Amino acid sequence: MFHTNDSFEIRTLVKNLFLERFRYDKYVNRCDVYWLNLLFVNALRDSYEYSQFSSSESGPDYAPLLRYIQSHYQTITLEQLSNKFNYSVPYLSKIIKEMTGENFTKMIRKQKMEKARHLLLKTKNSIEKISEETGYNSADHFSRVFRQYYGISPQKYRKDSSHFSSLDSSRTSVRLGA
Structure with missing residues (x-):
């Protein structure tokens, strides 16, 4: 799953991919591959920022927690995060420190x-x-x-x-x- 944050580029590429199906020439399939490649490259570029905390050591249990932080870092507090994921604040602090090597702040x-x-x-x-x-x-x-x-x-x-x-x-x- 890719979070695109309402990206103009992604919307344009999806639109072009959709509209390509209405062209009836011998290049439709090649163009579909082209538009799909561009779509995925742009999604991967955007996803780097979103996935920088995810790693094989983090395991599947904590990846959603870290992704949520990445998506809401502008306003999230440790208390809000603990309520959202049903962890105590001290335990959540410990998880974050173990996963990232840094405290929440x-x-x-x-x-x-x-x-x-x-x-x-x-x-x-x-x-x-x-x-x-x-x-x-x-x-x-x-x-x-x-x-x-x-x-x-x-x-x-x-x-x-x-x-x-x-x-x-x-x-x-x-x-x-x-």
Whole structure:
């Protein structure tokens, strides 16, 4: 099962796959394979983020718990999680520590920071919007946590990263032109 979070790309690929069936030429089957390949590649790309905590050691019993955390990390509390899965808070804390090597708070912060880093690099969203998307009520608080975690402000991180990526792309174009 793949969680697509209402992905525009996934919806477009499913639509194209569906519409391909209404073409009546000799390329329909090849195109179906093409659309299916693209669909699964996009689903797998999205699923990496969702499945990063799952492992063979985690076993089938705790995978749903960790997936739930990944899907709700912006707002979930340990108490809410314990109620949802009918575990006591201390036992749940122990499970999380054994499974991830981190306590609940550090694990949630890590997910928020990785998502924030991804959004800073891949979107033009404002810092306020990114702070909301990662579960922070205040852009100032988000910026403080980001700076503590990465040692640099979100604004500077975005600026420096875009500078390096533009240097990389100019190097690539020079190499291609040579």
